[in-house]
Amino acid sequence: xxxxxxxxxxxxxxxxxxxxxxxxxxxxxxxxxxxxxxxxxxxxxxxxxxxxxxxxxxxxxxxxxxxxxxxxxxxxxxxxxxxxxxxxxxxxxxxxxxxxxxxxxxxxxxxxxxxxxxxxxxxxxxxxxxxxxxxxxxx
Numbered sequence: 447x448x449x450x451x452x453x454x455x456x457x458x459x460x461x462x463x464x465x466x467x468x469x470x471x472x473x474x475x476x477x478x479x480x481x482x483x484x485x486x487x488x489x490x491x492x493x494x495x496x497x498x499x500x501x502x503x504x505x506x507x508x509x510x511x512x513x514x515x516x517x518x519x520x521x522x523x524x525x526x527x528x529x530x531x532x533x534x535x536x537x538x539x540x541x542x543x544x545x546x547x548x549x550x551x552x553x554x555x556x557x558x559x560x561x562x563x564x565x566x567x568x569x570x571x572x573x574x575x576x577x578x579x580x581x582x583x584x585x
Contacts, residue, residue, distance in 0.1 A: 447473075447482065448583065448585075449582055451485040451486070455469060455470050455473065488580055491544055496544045496545065496546055497547060498544065498545045498546065498547050498551050499542070499543070499573040499576075500543050500545075500551060500570045500571065500572050500573060501540060501541070501542060501543075501570065501571050501572075501573060502540075502541040502543055502555075502559060502568055503537040503539070503540055503568070503569040503571075504517075504537055504538055504539035504540075504541060504562075504567075505537045505538055505565075505566050505569075506539070506564045506565065506566055507564050507565070507566040508564060509538070513563065513564035514532075514564070516564060517539075517562055517564045517565070518530070518532075520562050520563050521539075521541065524554075524558050524559070526543050526544055526545055526554055526558075527542070527543055528542045528543065528544055529541065529542040530542075537567075541559075555568070555570070
């Protein structure tokens with residue numbers, strides 16, 4: 447299912463060596479338990495004109511609960527931030543950001559990222575090439 451979420455229940459049952467009914471029950475159990483949290487299409491960013499990717503490291507002014515909550519809520523509202531991870535140590539956060547091109551990234555950086563609550567410093571590096579992406583979990 448991780449590699450092809452569009453499999454029919456019949457195809458899935460065949461691949462895992464079950465009949466349709468037990469396979470369907472197991473799938474529903476995984477969905478209800480949260481082990482399967484959803485299904486989505488994987489879009490090709492380059493085909494959609496989003497050809498610029500950067501990693502942005504964020505150092506915060508403070509680590510109090512209010513500052514952290516305000517930052518995390520604000521960063522979650524920026525659609526070009528594909529991933530935001532809180533880190534131990536310095537820097538405090540790592541953001542994976544995508545944009546159409548360098549000028550679009552610069553505008554996003556200047557208008558949105560620098561104005562996020564609690565930000566002391568931003569540092570960016572450009573992604574040259576993705577080597578491993580959207581890998582299934584190693585089960």
